[in-house]
Structure formats: structure tokens, C-alpha cells
Amino acid sequence: METMEHRSHVDTCFDCAAACEHCATACLKEEQVQMMADCIRLCRECADFCTMCGRLTARDSQFMRQFMVLCADVCQACADECGKHDHEHCKACAEACRKCADECRHMGASA
Amino acid sequence: METMEHRSHVDTCFDCAAACEHCATACLKEEQVQMMADCIRLCRECADFCTMCGRLTARDSQFMRQFMVLCADVCQACADECGKHDHEHCKACAEACRKCADECRHMGASA
Amino acid sequence: METMEHRSHVDTCFDCAAACEHCATACLKEEQVQMMADCIRLCRECADFCTMCGRLTARDSQFMRQFMVLCADVCQACADECGKHDHEHCKACAEACRKCADECRHMGASA
């Protein structure tokens, strides 16, 4: 317990949360906010889930594997929505979400 | 707004949150839990504050500078307590907290 | 320590957080999302701050008074913005934010 296990997944989760926070803020400033409504909604969800996933992983929670399974779905939904838009913040967010979805799916399956 | 400002501070905050989550969990498993009670309490506080600081910074919140001023105090208190203990997780946490306290103090002052 | 102090403020904070979450979601579904962009942004901030304020109060945190001072500002900003709109969810949110701002200001001053 002296060193943090799964450190790299913790970083992936927090990177994704940061990308989602940034994307939500940037979307709210776009001229066509209407078109970005789902993106804003899902970025809010994904930021909350990935933040919690990072924290559960860092604390080696007994519930982290089950949480990851659900977190993978949230990341995937956000990646799919962000992937529809051409803004740089959406493209960066989609990439961070896809990476986090893959890792969560993989780690959640090894429970 | 296309790229995230203050990206490096976001990382510092989330690194500190991760160190605090890990330290709190590890402290709860130590034989001398009694001696670690303040450390556990402050790691819980600091993990919550640094997580929120990372998120506010990533979203470029209008309240982030004021939050950083307070977050610096929380990080400093946690660094001081962790610095009293010889466990590897405490030493690593104290170092992460000191770094985050310094950055928060600096950024909070430039409001 | 057997009973929770400031229980009524904890409820006020969580009520405000719930109103902000609901208002942000409802605003994202309005036809005129553009007009609601600031409301969505501030509801997101206020939901985060009030949730944390409720938790810090419930745990009797040594940092709760300082946090309340800042939380009062966030609640006030959200109340002012929500107060500009005629949607039922905005009016309910403005009222919850005003109540929370008042209590946070009062409790924060008695530090």
C-alpha cells in the first residue's frame, strides 16, 4: 500500500475530467449553443464520473471496478457526442473520453 | 478558449488529490490509526478541495482565484500534518500538498 | 459530537444544490439556450459549491466558515442571474440561492 496502484489510470481519469470541464465551458461560449446542448450535458456528466473514478482508483476503493463499468458507458456517450463536432475542444475531449472509456472497460472487466 | 489555460496547475491539483486519497486509505490500514486521525481528517479535506480546485481551474471559473487562496490554506495544513509522519505515503502526500499550496498561493494572489 | 450541528444549514445547502442541478438541466432544454448560457454556467458553479458547503458543514470542517464566505458570493451571483428569467425552474433556483447566500454570509461572518 506504500505506492499507489493504477496510478496511470488515475491520471487518465483526471485528464478526461479536465477535458470535459474545459469543453463544457467552451461550448457555452460558442455562437451556436443550441447545437452544443447535448455536448454540454454529457461533458457535465462525464466530468463528474471521471473525477469520481480517479478518486476511487487512487483510494483503491472496493467499489472501483463496478464503478468503472458504468464510467466506461458515460465516457463512451460523451466521446460519441463530442466526436460529432469540429471545435478543437470537442476533438480533444472526444479523444480523452475514448481513452478513458477503453481503460475503464478493460479494468472494470478484470474485477 | 480553444486550449486549456493553466493546464499545469490542473495537473498539480489532481496529483495532490490523488496523493491525499491514497494517504487517507493507507493511514486507515496502519496499526497506529489513533496517531493518524488528524492526517486522515486533513487528507479527506485536502482531497475534496484539490479536486474542486482542479475542476474550477480547468473550467476557467470566475471564482477560481478566490478558491485558490483558501485551497492553499487547506493544502498547507495537510502538508504540515503529513510532514510529521514517516510513512512513505505521508511523505509523498506532504510533498504534493506543499507544491499545490505554493501554486495556489501564487495564482490566488494574481487575481 | 453525537448530534449534527447546523443541520438546518446542511439542508439549505443541499436544497440549493438540487435546485441548481435541476435548473441547469432544464435550461439546456429551453428553446432559447443562447439566452440561458450564463444561467447554465452559474448553476454548474453553484451546484458544486453548495454541495461542498453542505458536506463541509455536516463534517464540521475547520475550513467551513471561510468556505461559506466564498459560497455566499457564488450563490448570490447565481441568484442574480436566475432572477432575470421567468422560467419556473429559474425562479425556484433564484429563491433557493438567495436563502443559501444569506445563511452562508451570516454563518461565515461568525467565524
Next chain:
Amino acid sequence: METMEHRSHVDTCFDCAAACEHCATACLKEEQVQMMADCIRLCRECADFCTMCGRLTARDSQFMRQFMVLCADVCQACADECGKHDHEHCKACAEACRKCADECRHMGASA
């Protein structure tokens, strides 16, 4: 969407989160901290899960039903542990956790 659905479940979640925050703090001040280590650990988990469950419910999240299924497990684990102790804060927390577990299980099943 003008009024918040499931308002009563939102309150149950936040009540449970508050009870867990209070219990964790009180446990850390008990003379026999060693005996309370699992209780502190699970209260931390349960406070995080119930806070998020309250927020997801208030925002009518598309992921809330799946989250409730997992949240019910966390609440049940915390109720079982708190139920072993005679402190008033543990008994109050166990009761809040059982109520939240039941509601989450019921609502999660109606997805």
C-alpha cells in the same frame, strides 16, 4: 421539466450523505479509532456515492438508474458496518443508509 421529479429521493440521498460525513468525523474522534477504521472508510465511500446520486437524480441524468443500482450496494455495506457499533452517530448513519439503499434498489430496478 418545470418541477423536479423524484424530489423525495434527492432528499434521501443528501440526508444519507450528511449522516455519513458526520459519522466519519465523529468516528475519527472516538477513543477506539482502530475499531472504527472500516466505518470511517465506508462512510467516506457512501458520502461520495450518495452525494453524486442526489445530484444525478436532481438533474434527471440518463445514467441515474444504473448509478442507483451500485449506490444501493455501497449504502448497504455502510449500513451493515455502522450497524455493528453503538455510537449514536453510527446508529443514525446506519438508519439513513438503509433507507437510501432501499430507495436506490427500488428505483434502480425500474430502469
